[in-house]
Amino acid sequence: MNKKIIFMGVILISMLFGGILLNKKYDKSIPSVNADETLSSDQIVEKKSEGFTKKLFLTLQSKNFRVSSTGIKSEPNEISVTVDGTEQYLSEVRNEITIITSELSKSTIFESYPIIVDVKREIVLSDGPNLMEFNKILMNVQEGLSDYDVVGDISSEYQKSITIKTSISSSNTKAKKLAREIEEKVAEIIKTDGVSNFDSYKIYVKNKDGGIIK
Incomplete structure (x- = not known):
């Protein structure tokens, strides 16, 4: 009887020890992966650029500016805002748009980018011969x-x-x-x-x- 009890005890200890080892081997937490870590530096900049320019466009639009487009340019780096209207309208709103854009860019990777505000350009057609x-x-x-x-x-x-x-x-x-x-x-x-x-x-x-x- 004692031998039987000892034998069963050895089995239980073996199972317990084996379970601990098995748990250590397979119970490894799966590391969380940040989506940005899978992107290249250019892709990260592009992603951040899309988010910033969309936010900027909606902000300016909500303040009733006649904004045509917003964008991030490289070589040279700059934040561009284009408005519909005349040169006079541009002169009236340029400063305010620049201030708003500067505030939005703070604490972003675009904070040091120069801000260019311009009017939408068109080609000048003519009514001459041919x-x-x-x-x-x-x-x-x-x-x-x-x-x-x-x-x-x-x-x-x-x-x-x-x-x-x-x-x-x-x-x-x-x-x-x-x-x-x-x-x-x-x-x-x-x-x-x-x-x-x-x-x-x-x-x-x-x-x-x-x-x-x-």
Whole structure:
């Protein structure tokens, strides 16, 4: 009887000890994974940018500003706000919009970004000779330069010149290089469009102060 009790005790101790080991082996807590940890740095910036610009747009809209778009730009870094209206309307609201945007950007990764407030830019169409060809040039140039965030108004004098206004700063060390890229892109567009006398067009790229970048 004593042997039987001892034997059963050994079994119970073995089962208990085995259970402890088994528990230690398999009872490992699964670490929680932060969604941001699975994203690249660029994806994190993009995600934060989307959230910030949406919040900014809704905030400005709720205050009855005629806001057209909000965005985050890189190279150079900046927060951009575009409004619908005239230059006079822009001058009336720019300061207030800048203050609101600055307050919202505090404690975010965009806090140090310069804030650029501007009006929505349109191409300037004309009513001269060969109107269809002329306006087609401007429309195609605008579409061809859509990847350049710095491009603003586009105007032209028929068979003489095309002028591209930009937000490029005169102090930007890459200003000349970027202006040359835009010039070459415009030249390629009007040439491939089969524009008559395309060689007669002078292409001018202006900085944000209105000066021609040479």
